[in-house]
Amino acid sequence: MEIGLIFKIAAVGILVTILSQILKHSGREEHAFLLSLAGLILVLTWIIPYIYDLFVSVQNLFDL
Numbered sequence: 297m298e299i300g301l302i303f304k305i306a307a308v309g310i311l312v313t314i315l316s317q318i319l320k321h322s323g324r325e326e327h328a329f330l331l332s333l334a335g336l337i338l339v340l341t342w343i344i345p346y347i348y349d350l351f352v353s354v355q356n357l358f359d360l
Contacts, residue, residue, distance in 0.1 A: 301342060308335050 312335035319328035 304342065305339050308339055311335075 312332055316328040316332055319325070319331065
């Protein structure tokens with residue numbers, strides 16, 4: 297896993313947290329939820345290839 301990916305995930309987490317708090321305090325909780333969901337989906341699209349590679353490596357290790 298690249299160190300740049302970890303920094304990207306951290307940046308998205310910080311940005312989503314700050315924007316969610318701003319939206320919640322302005323009374324737009326629905327938008328805050330959608331923003332959090334969008335951040336989660338973005339990060340998942342980044343890490344799914346690594347999870348897939350992990351499962352392939354485990355499968356090859358045990359020859360299943």
